[in-house]
């Protein structure tokens with residue numbers, strides 16, 4: 682992708698510019714007075730979002746993240762699609778699908794009536810993607826940067842048969858001190874405990890993190906709040922199109938074994954993922970579309 686051409690076609694003077702970032706990937710820099718954001722065109726991924734009123738980024742982005750073709754970038758909002766977690770058909774295809782590690786296309790940029798900046802990136806099936814997943818599709822991500830951050834993932838089925846879909850906004854939230862963080866809104870909700878062989882359990886009280894946590898919460902209907910006393914902020918998560926939520930923190934050992942995380946990084950992030958996962962499977966009909974949306978605000 683030619684950066685000058687991207688700026689000519691899609692740049693918004695004073696608000697949005699394209700520049701070559703790490704790994705040679707095209708990056709979108711937004712600074713519109715309401716917030717600053719960094720979006721990678723590779724992987725269709727928000728890497729950074731900070732409202733003008735805040736002193737700390739909403740996102741955690743690993744210092745050791747890979748910026749290389751075929752690898753996922755650790756941090757921000759990776760997109761898991763068209764499956765969440767391991768290959769649902771056991772064919773050894775990559776975990777979390779195949780769109781978080783490929784270059785997307787820039788489809789549109791705009792300033793909205795209320796001064797927000799909107800970016801739409803997209804992917805279509807190719808011979809290569811049909812070799813991995815035999816569906817004809819259009820995928821778009823619409824990212825709206827304002828005092829809040831809105832991300833919408835739109836799946837269109839262009840084929841003549843319905844297909845099942847699981848997916849996630851695999852968001853890495855920056856937190857001040859993992860030991861003091863709690864997630865509110867999941868009280869009395871059933872979850873599958875992946876750290877305990879997938880056993881179904883009931884959440885009692887707020888979610889606190891004191892060891893490895895890898896859970897799929899089911900039938901989630903509430904807005905969620907991450908209460909982070911160390912950073913003196915509350916992050917509100919409002920979603921639509923999702924009935925499940927994943928809460929993940931690798932804790933000491935898994936973190937130390939991940940080459941793209943620093944050994945102590947588990948203390949500085951929590952993934953609270955807006956998903957269609959486990960039994961929350963979406964069927965996308967032929968000629969149909971499905972929208973998964975999330976809005977993040979900081980209080």
Ligand SMILES: O=P(O)(O)OC[C@H]1O[C@@H](O)[C@H](O)[C@@H](O)[C@@H]1O
Nearest residue numbers: 753776777851895896927929954
């Ligand atoms: O390192 P990755 O591939 O981004 O995945 C990280 C984690 O992603 C979470 O969503 C899963 O629930 C975990 O099981 C997984 O380990």
